[in-house]
Amino acid sequence: MPETRDMSVKTRLRWEHEDGTLCVAGHTADLICAEGGGPVRQRPENRPPVWPTLAALVDWLNTANGSGERETSLRLLKLVEEAGEVASAYAGAVGQNPRKGRTHTYKDVADELCDVALTALVALHSFVPDPEGHFAARLAHVSARVGVQASTEETP
Ligand SMILES: [Mg+2]
Numbered sequence: 001m002p003e004t005r006d007m008s009v010k011t012r013l014r015w016e017h018e019d020g021t022l023c024v025a026g027h028t029a030d031l032i033c034a035e036g037g038g039p040v041r042q043r044p045e046n047r048p049p050v051w052p053t054l055a056a057l058v059d060w061l062n063t064a065n066g067s068g069e070r071e072t073s074l075r076l077l078k079l080v081e082e083a084g085e086v087a088s089a090y091a092g093a094v095g096q097n098p099r100k101g102r103t104h105t106y107k108d109v110a111d112e113l114c115d116v117a118l119t120a121l122v123a124l125h126s127f128v129p130d131p132e133g134h135f136a137a138r139l140a141h142v143s144a145r146v147g148v149q150a151s152t153e154e155t156p
């Protein structure tokens with residue numbers, strides 16, 4: 001896939017270099033500054049609030065499709081579909097199929113991994129009344145099992 005440059009003003013304003021300076025140059029498909037500023041990332045203040053946004057997505061889906069057993073099953077199936085897209089994007093990013101060559105980037109793989117995560121979190125809403133709390137408790141459980149604990153201290 002050729003390197004593409006995202007020139008939309010809206011998107012441009014949402015990206016910064018690793019040192020926190022605004023990237024106004026646009027970026028390549030692999031999220032590298034088009035003018036040599038190195039890797040870029042989305043500015044934290046532009047990130048949507050994760051759980052309220054997921055709740056809004058669930059409301060939107062419930063309104064359109066209902067929330068019966070069939071719909072719940074399809075949301076679980078969607079997880080399998082998205083997992084397949086991760087595999088496909090990775091194979092395409094490393095050019096595993098000689099006939100096709102490189103058809104994807106690592107950004108595509110990252111996007112698909114995000115799709116898996118958000119699809120799982122949407123489906124989680126069908127099974128527990130407090131998905132955010134349930135996820136936090138599960139994360140604490142898994143991390144405690146291996147003795148890992150994130151520090152909440154600010155690093156300068
Ligand atoms: Mg996807």
Ligand SMILES: [Zn+2]
Binds near residue numbers: 022024025026035
């Ligand atoms: Zn830049």
